[in-house]
Each structure stands twice: as C-alpha cells, then as structure tokens.
Amino acid sequence: MNHRVDASESLELLGDQESDGDQALSIISRRDNHPPKLLTLVTIGLLAFFLLDVVAFFFIARLLLDTKESIQAFENLEFKNPYVGLDALYGSQKINASHYAPLVNEPRLAVQVSPAYPNKVFPIDAHRWLSDFGLLSPPDRRFKVSNNKEAPVHTIVQFNVLDYGMEYCSLIIRLPRRENTLPHPFTVPTTSNAVPLRICEVAAERPLKQSLISWSTRPSCLRDLGIVKARIGDEVELERFVCKIGTFLGYQISCADSSLQCDIDVWTNQNETWGIFIKQYQSIV
Numbered sequence: 170m171n172h173r174v175d176a177s178e179s180l181e182l183l184g185d186q187e188s189d190g191d192q193a194l195s196i197i198s199r200r201d202n203h204p205p206k207l208l209t210l211v212t213i214g215l216l217a218f219f220l221l222d223v224v225a226f227f228f229i230a231r232l233l234l235d236t237k238e239s240i241q242a243f244e245n246l247e248f249k250n251p252y253v254g255l256d257a258l259y260g261s262q263k264i265n266a267s268h269y270a271p272l273v274n275e276p277r278l279a280v281q282v283s284p285a286y287p288n289k290v291f292p293i294d295a296h297r298w299l300s301d302f303g304l305l306s307p308p309d310r311r312f313k314v315s316n317n318k319e320a321p322v323h324t325i326v327q328f329n330v331l332d333y334g335m336e337y338c339s340l341i342i343r344l345p346r347r348e349n350t351l352p353h354p355f356t357v358p359t360t361s362n363a364v365p366l367r368i369c370e371v372a373a374e375r376p377l378k379q380s381l382i383s384w385s386t387r388p389s390c391l392r393d394l395g396i397v398k399a400r401i402g403d404e405v406e407l408e409r410f411v412c413k414i415g416t417f418l419g420y421q422i423s424c425a426d427s428s429l430q431c432d433i434d435v436w437t438n439q440n441e442t443w444g445i446f447i448k449q450y451q452s453i454v
Contacts, residue, residue, distance in 0.1 A: 252333040274447040276326040279310040285320035287385040312444025316424035316431040323423040337450040338412035346402035358430035365425035368394040373419025
C-alpha cells in the first residue's frame with residue numbers, strides 16, 4: 170500500500186516539475202520573440218542618426234554648389250564707375266579741372282610663358298619674404314623676354330585703369346643702363362643698344378589669374394601692335410590711346426624675329442619702374 174502511495178506522489182511531483190519547465194520554456198520563448206525595449210530604441214536611434222547624416226550631407230553639398238555658382242556670378246559682375254556724377258559735372262563746362270602730371274600705372278600682374286613648356290606655370294611672387302608679421306609680397310614685377318632657340322620666353326602683362334580723368338594712355342618700355350645698380354640682378358644685351366620687340370594686345374577684359382596662365386592657356390592675341398625698338402638706358406613711348414576708367418588692358422611682349430640679341434630680364438620695384446608700364450595723361454580740361 171505504501172509503495173503505491175509513494176509512486177503516486179512521485180508521478181505528481183514529476184508532473185509538477187514538467188509543468189514548471191514548460192512554463193519556463195514558454196517565458197524564454199516569449200523573450201526571444203520580443204527583444205527588449207532598450208535594444209529597439211537604440212536601433213531606431215541609429216537609423217534616425219544615419220538618415221539625418223545623409224540629409225546633412227546633401228544639404229552641405231547643395232550649399233557648396235550654390236557657393237561655386239555665386240563665385241562664378243561674382244566674377245562676371247560689371248565693374249561700376251565709383252566716380253558718380255563727375256561726367257555730368259565736367260560736361261557742363263561750368264568748372265575748370267585742375268591740371269595733373271602724368272602718372273605711372275604698373276602692371277597688376279606680369280607672368281612669363283614659353284612655347285618650350287606649354288603647360289608650365291612660371292614661379293609666382295618670387296620675391297615674397299618672411300617678416301615678423303608674416304609673409305610679405307613686394308610690388309615687384311618681372312619683365313623677361315628671350316629668343317633662346319631651345320626655350321624662348323614671352324611676358325604677359327595686365328593693367329587696370331582706375332583714375333578718373335586720366336584716360337589717355339601710352340605704353341612705355343624702359344630699360345636700365347648696363348652700369349646701373351638695381352636692387353635685383355638684371356640682364357640686357359651686351360652689345361646692341363636697340364632691341365626689337367613685338368607687342369600684341371591680348372584678350373584681358375577681366376582680371377587674369379596668374380596661377381592659371383601657361384603657354385597653352387595664355388589669352389589670345391587680339392591685335393598686333395607691331396615692332397618697338399627698346400633702347401638700353403632709355404625709354405620708348407608708343408602712341409597714346411583712349412583708356413576708359415575701369416577697363417583692363419593686356420599685352421604679350423616677345424622678341425621680334427629680326428632680333429639678334431634679345432635677352433632682357435629686369436624687375437620693377439617699389440622705388441623704380443623698369444620693363445613695360447603705362448603712363449596715363451589727363452583727359453579732362
């Protein structure tokens with residue numbers, strides 16, 4: 170009798186244990202089928218951050234494109250005359266203009282190019298130096314021409330006409346004497362005192378960028394101004410022409426085909442003007 174009771178109790182205990190095990194397995198299964206809320210929130214947050222990052226990337230890209238277009242549009246803006254009303258004032262003939270001496274207009278840039286190196290951009294700002302206040306760029310402009318057969322050199326210059334009422338211009342080429350002492354070494358022909366140079370007016374209606382100019386990218390020649398005989402220790406002035414305020418003028422200078430000795434290399438500095446420049450004369454009376 171006792172054995173039957175013990176067996177019955179054992180079966181009941183086994184049944185209870187199996188029931189508890191089934192419940193535990195059921196709970197674990199439900200946990201596996203339903204991830205914790207924290208993991209769900211983290212996943213949602215990462216997805217939201219990723220989407221926000223993508224939106225920000227496209228927004229910044231759009232801003233950069235707009236900025237590039239704005240810069241291009243800025244470079245094409247018209248140069249306005251800052252001397253408002255002066256044309257009407259002097260055109261009325263009611264006042265007489267003061268008299269001013271001619272002024273010197275030095276190139277805003279002077280760059281060398283060579284057909285022997287079609288893609289080469291020659292050194293820029295070669296006389297830049299480091300001071301206590303940082304890098305300083307002196308207003309030095311190089312004038313160099315050469316008819317070296319292996320590597321001839323031409324010089325391209327650009328001027329900006331800024332002064333109101335000084336709108337008659339003439340190109341001038343000035344070379345030092347051989348015995349002159351200049352701040353920078355210079356070269357002129359050793360025997361011939363006259364150097365034939367060819368001058369061509371180039372397309373330079375907008376500011377040129379020196380860092381982009383090479384022989385292959387140089388501005389095209391618009392008009393051949395002919396041959397000018399530069400003289401050692403003297404200056405040669407070309408015929409005057411009208412130069413409207415706010416305009417840009419560009420020229421390419423090279424050795425003429427007839428030049429036997431044509432090796433000129435001289436620098437303009439803040440105290441002396443050499444090479445090629447423009448002299449402006451008064452145009453209002």
